[in-house]
Every structure is written in structure tokens, then in C-alpha cells.
Amino acid sequence: MRRERVDEQLKLGAFFHPTGNHVASWLDESAQIDAGTNFRHYAELARTAERGKFDLMFLADAVATRDGNQVALRRWPQYMAYFDPLTLLSAIAPLTKHLGLCATATTSYNEPYHIARKFASLDLISGGRAGWNVVTSSNQSEAFNFGREAHYEHDARYDRAVEFTDVVFGLWDSWDPDAFIRDRATALYYDPEKLHELNHKGKYFSVKGPLNVARSPQGRPVIFQAGSSEAGRELAAQTAEGVFTPQHTLGGAQAFYRDLKGRMDKFGRRPDQLKIMPGLNPIVGKTMAEARDKHEHLNSLIHPDVGLEVLSYALGKFDLRGYDLDGPLPDAVQKQSSNAGQTSFNNVLAWAREEKLTIRQLYLRFAGARGQRTLVGTPTSIADEMQAWFEGHGADGFLVHPATLPGGLDDFVDLVVPELQDRGLFRHEYAGTTLRDNLGLDVPESRYAA
Template structure:
């Protein structure tokens, strides 16, 4: 495919797992071992990413402690005990000025009004830098914390998510931009004509509104979504402004990119108003040899019990204990219909079939980055690959997942970012003051103001 020289600048997000993305990150002597409870750690990482001109800092979330074999879980502390992300990012926003602050919040085990209020508040606290990653829960354990005996079925999760999003977005339009007069001379604080109740009644939710938080400088938080299923892609085409996805080959990334953006016009949307940013586990060194040594060291820290547990999770909980780790997956694995992450299941079973990988080889590949693409090399080599994907319309940018933090993030900033900047592929300064400014996204028009304008 011919390279398009008009692509402009790519976008970069820093996906911060507490101690790092690698499954054994906490064992690395340079990792912040108490990261899940260390606020200053997150502030330091956000400030590092901001100095490097990253678009955003992104945090994942779950609303349950993982279930599983304690022998493995006690050796895999990632996301077992950590901050609630919107609370954390409100603090991070106070010690940064430009970088976006983006968090996951599930539509499966939340209420729309609470989510709308939290993210609208974060958007105001940060001066217009907030983003919401809209997900349906893949963690089956979450159901038991919210009055349910079983997880939602896949189709029901997405039906609920669509209505959930519509309610949240409607609540964000409760106040028009110029609703607050705050005029002491007349004694009028706001214009009653510019306050609107939603009065939503649907299959899953009944929400009157209005929201008791004003509109932010960017209208409302930037909407992100993760997932590559058919319902997920359709939801993204209708609602998302950024998509986080797993990508493995340029050809596959190009097909996903074209498919997703090709769905947008039927919803009256400009394809440029959605940024596709796959996860990238980049392990950078001054030389390829140094980078490979760093990666090999991290891989050597993977405990067998942890590897089996991670792989079992990807295979919808299939118990691998007692099986020959140097043998293939048993045939009955392929008959499973997963209720959690379908993309992880598809990728692992595809690798097993197409490459005849053993159980050990599968968990060594999957566990390190949980299925995300891994690049190991010098700054120049990694930049070459990123440029190829960007210039050939496979991506609009990347969600960088440092293997361990702060060291892995520093390596990427020191070795890769300058290479991208020298090639004119990444900014040397921020374009504006809001996350929308820096992503090149328009400010959404308040629906009530738009109707008044048409009238």
C-alpha cells in the first residue's frame, strides 16, 4: 500500500498498569513495588508523559478482586488492590496542565447518572482533559458484587451499554454552555431556559435528570471504547471518538481501521473524528541487544503457576493444571463459548492452531503483555514499525504499555519519542488546552442549543 504523506502527527497514550504491563513487572527491581497504593507514583508517571507530550494517561479498571487459584494470584498482584481511577485521576489532574486523564468505567455494573457525574466533574477539575473508556465487563467476578448470581450474556451487555451511553451523553447536555449568568446585579445565577431534564425511560434505565454538574470547556469528556466484536465495532462507529484495540499484523490493523471508519458515515459521523489506537507493548533500549536482554529478563520472571492462570483466564476459565505444559491445548478447549473477553480467546486459540504452540509457549507469549503486540528493539527500530503502521493507515496512534514503571516508560520516552519527533510524526508541543484540542476532535454541540438554533 502506498504511503500517504499527508497523515500528519500520530497520537500517543500512556497506558499505566500499577507496576507495569508485564505480568511479572512487580518483580523487576526498578518497578514501584507498592504502586497500587502510591499516589506520588502516578503523579510522577503523568508528569513524565506530559513532558514527552503524550496525549493522555489511561487507567484500566475492574470492580472486583480477581477470582482464581490463590497460589497464582498471590504471585500476580496486578489489579488486586489499587485506586479507584476517577478519584486518582482527579488528583493527577491537579499536578498536570496538558495531558489527558482517561479512565475505564463499566456499563455493566454502574448507573448512568453516577458515571455522568463523575466524569463531568473530572472534566471540570482538569480544565477539559477527561476521557471515558466505555466498556462492558469481561470480569465474571464483578457480577457477585452487584446483586447478581451470573454475568450478563454478551448480547445483553452491549444492549445495556448502548442505552447506558445514550443516557450519560444526554445527562451531559443538561446545562447549555452559557446557562450560568452569575449576575449579582439582577440576582440571577442561571437561566432556567438553559437547564434541561432528560426524562429517559428505556429497557434498562429510567433517568429523569438533569445532571447537577455544569458543562465543561470541551463540552463533554472524550469517548473511548475497547473491543473488536461486531457489537463493539458498531457501538464504536456510533459513539466512540477513540478506540483501544489489540492489533497484531499491519494487514489486520488496516482491515479493522477501514471497517470501523467505514461504518461511521451511516451515523452521520466524519471518520476523522475517531482515533484508532491499538495497544503496544514497546520494550526499548539503546540497541536491539540491550532491549532483547531487558525482555528476556522480564520473561524469566514469569512463574509457571501465574502463566497457567493468565492463560486459563484467556480461555474462559478452562483449568490447565495437571496438563503437560509442553504439550498442546486439549481439543475440548475449542468448543468453549466464552462469556468474557472473546478477542483474547480467539487470539490464543488461533495461535495454538496455526503455530502448533504448546501450553508453555502460549502462556509465555500471552502472559507477558496479555495478548497485546510486543516490539523489542532500539528506539529507531520501534519508531520504524510505528511509522509503518501509522503512515499506511493501520492506526491513528498507539496506547503505549510500558513493561514496568517508571523504567519502561522512561526507556520509551528516551529512545523512541525523539525518533518520532525527528521524523515529524509526533508533536513537540501541545496544540491546545483540552484533550479534544490535542486529538483534533470537535467540541460537541449541546443538543438543546442545536434545537433552538434550528428553530
């Protein structure tokens, strides 16, 4: 295959669900069964990802346990007990040197000052390797933990998120890079001319500032976003530097890539200031038969109660119990509206309509990969697909979701990464010490620099 994009290389992130991305991963004997609260497990994953020269590790989050059918949820523990990601990443920071440390934090149930302070602190602790995945919360149960009777409506969540991120960016500019003199001879600690109050007053927030954390080594942490709705794309084009997206066909990925990068000009941004990284659920075998056996084994572990619960959640909590598992999705689902994540909702409906998948087939596909694209194959076949998407401008890189942990990550690092390196598609060494260095992103200038 002729090399295209010869001056560019893939970007790789590693998404760590505690025991792995597959919904039944905790039942596989190779998985760390208590992973959610096992620090040594995460520390070893981070070291393995850094050995594989990954740009970043990424942790999802929610500020509520999963709400739903407890008969099913008792068989699916992964959202029930796990570390706060910023606390965990702060502990991992001194154990790594180059790996980016990225976490989700919702704009729906936080305050801008809290988020600005926590991520600026992580960036300083890690020497410039922090990243913030800006989300608006799809878990509707979170509302009940924060004094609300209902979740914010979808578009209102994004409207609030735009102002939220603007306030956070302003707080991150509170101090100029050279504001701190720290001179004993003159007894001067900082220069007041280089300290800036934000004095923000908007529709949702009133924040005086300044932030009581020095300016980030990266100017500010790297901003990621994962929404693919219209409102989510606008937010990403305006603010994001990396986008995580579930894409299942090259054509669909190319259309998303063109659309999102095409929106950036109106916000005064260049296309190369945003890295689009579709989700990838690789199941790697030294032979195709071995890879298929791994996939079939994991799918055989999915209990129907869990499969239905995961699928129901993606469909706006539509109750699928009582329907024929080997029959079609009921017509009533087509009329359902979702106030949760719209991307998964639309993907499931498309599979049902276009491929005529049964309920069982739908939950095996969706639950088995949490809505991400599954690639079952050898290192060569998986690298072929990644190269086709990269060179076809469907992706700048991938967010890799290992099906099981730690084994799935070991397989990818030991088998697929060398194949990508041999093709010149992926680095042999890190470009620098910060996440921005390795992603090839600009250091943003302070709004007060002029």
C-alpha cells in the first residue's frame, strides 16, 4: 500500500474501562476482577501504554452509579465502584514521563472554577500532560445527586457547556507565564501587572477570578470532546483539540471528518488544530482464527439481561424486556426520543433499519464494544484498516478500547504497534515532554498576551 500523509503519523489514545471495553470482560479469567479500585492495575496499564508510545490514556467518568434494572446491573459492575479519575491520574503522573493523562469531567454538574483548578493542578503535577474531555453528562441519574429534579435538556446542556468552557479558559489565563518573580533579595513573589481577574458575568455563571494556580506548562490542558450531535460538533469546532467519536464505516468517518474540520474556519481555527480519533475496539490474534475465537468467547459471556440493559440505555431507557430477542426492534423505539447521548441512539437505529438486525444481534454488537467499532483480526489486518482510515482522511488517529485488561492492551502494544511502526505510521520515540508536543498542537496564547 502506497504511503499517503507522509509527513504525518497516527495519534493513539488508550481508553481504560476498568476490566476492559467488552461488557462481559470482568467474567474473562484474564481480566483484573477488582480493577475499578485496584491502583496497581491502573499503574501497570499506564506503564504499558507508555511502552507502546501512546499519546495518552483516557478515563471516562460519571457522578452517579448506573441507574436501571438491578437484576441486570448486578451482572455488570463496571460503573458501580471506581476511582475518581483526577485523583487516580495525579497518582499515576509520577510513575510516567510522556503519557498524556486525560479524564472526563462534566460541565453539567461542576463549577468552572473547580474544573479549572483541578486540571491546572494535574498539568503542573505531570509536567504538562493533562487533558480534559468536556462532556455534558449522558447519565440522567446525575441530576438527582445535585439538587435537580430532571436532567438538563440536550441543547441547553451544550449552551451551558460553551459558556462553561469559556470561563475555564479565562481562568487558565489568570497568570502570565512569567508572573512569579520569587525573589528573596527584593522580597517580591509575583508581579501584580501579570495577574488578571476574569470578572465574567453570563447567562449561567458569574466568576470573578483569578485562579489560584499558576499558568499551565502547556498554556492550558488539551481539550477533548466526544459529542457528535449538531450541538456537539459546533462545540468541538469552536473549542476542542481532540475529538473521540464512534464511527463504523470509512464513508461515515470521512463525512464526519470533513464536516467537523470544515466548521473550524468560522471560529478562526486551522484544521490541524483538531485531531479526530474514532473509537476502535481491537481483538487481536496471531491468526484470524485465534482472534475470532477470542471474540466469540467474550460474546458468549454476555448475559441477556445485561445485553438488554445496555441496549435499552442507548435507546433512551426503552424497556426491551418481554420482546422476542430474535425478533426486530419494536416500532415504538423508532418514535422514542433520547435526552442521553444521541450518537449511540442513532447508530443503533441505523443498524436495525439498514441491516435488519434482531434485538440479540443489536446487543451483541453494541454491548460487546460499547458502541465502538470492533476490529477482529491479525496485527496485519488491523493495521491495514487503521492505515486505510488514516490515509483516507477518516481519522487522525484512534482511541483504542482494549476488550479486556490488561491482556487486550498487551496484545495491541506487542503485536499491532510494531506493525504500525514498521509502516512509518506511528512513532518510535516521543516528540517531546508535553501532551501538546506529542499531539503536534500549538501552545495557546493567553487572551491577555496582546
